[in-house]
Amino acid sequence: MTTEQGDTEADSIGVSTTRKTFALLEALKETEGVTIADLTQRTDLPKSTVYRHLQTLTEVGYVIERDGRYYVGFRFVELGEQARSRRMGYTAAKRAVFELGQETDELAVFVVEEDNEAVYVHRYGSLSNTMIGQRRPLHSMASGKVILAEWDDESVHEYVRDVGLEALSPNTITDSDALFDELESIREQGYAVNDQELMDGLRGVAVPVYTPDGDFLGGLAAFGPTSRLTDAHVHDDLLTRLRDKAGEIKVTLAYS
Incomplete structure (x- = not known):
């Protein structure tokens, strides 16, 4: 059974994850074709975190990867x-x-x-x-x-x-x-x-x-x-x- 405190902690983690996702998307929007290293520097997020988020966004089609560079996908259109x-x-x-x-x-x-x-x-x-x-x-x-x-x-x-x-x-x-x-x-x-x-x-x-x-x-x-x-x-x-x-x-x- 999940406690009220557990719910709060889960909500906090979820909000934090969502904010990181949108921080990456904002960084992608600013420059055409960005590497993981560039995004790590622009967002101050760990490289592993950037990679995980990009993998998820790529899988659902909102980010496109071409030759190691990432772009905002047409799903946003x-x-x-x-x-x-x-x-x-x-x-x-x-x-x-x-x-x-x-x-x-x-x-x-x-x-x-x-x-x-x-x-x-x-x-x-x-x-x-x-x-x-x-x-x-x-x-x-x-x-x-x-x-x-x-x-x-x-x-x-x-x-x-x-x-x-x-x-x-x-x-x-x-x-x-x-x-x-x-x-x-x-x-x-x-x-x-x-x-x-x-x-x-x-x-x-x-x-x-x-x-x-x-x-x-x-x-x-x-x-x-x-x-x-x-x-x-x-x-x-x-x-x-x-x-x-x-x-x-x-x-x-x-x-x-």
């Missing part, structure tokens, strides 16, 4: 696509992002919130697939601020308290009062602008996307270098196209 297709609206947004990028010749993204972070679900542009699933602080990007603007004040206060307002560039909003003022403006005007708040030299604009029932779906954004994204380009061209695409997503869902 299947899981990722399931997450991206979890809501019909996410699928509808994919086409809108592609068309937006084609029509504007700018980078385009659809972003949602998960665990207080902005997550790239779809992207159009150079190396577009490399950003899918990556996370950014909500307060540092236009689409993230669109998401925060949908929250009530209490939820935003919790975000500031639990996540903080990290500065990713000199222009990132790091003051809570300034953030609340910004969110109020976004609610009134119906869009958000990122003026080099995520990265120097990068500017973007985003609008909210809603379902036919009025439920918030995510943020649709276009971004590019400040040399191209002038005030005139943002407000006279990109903003109109973004609103049109957000409306098309809503219509698509209404007739799906």
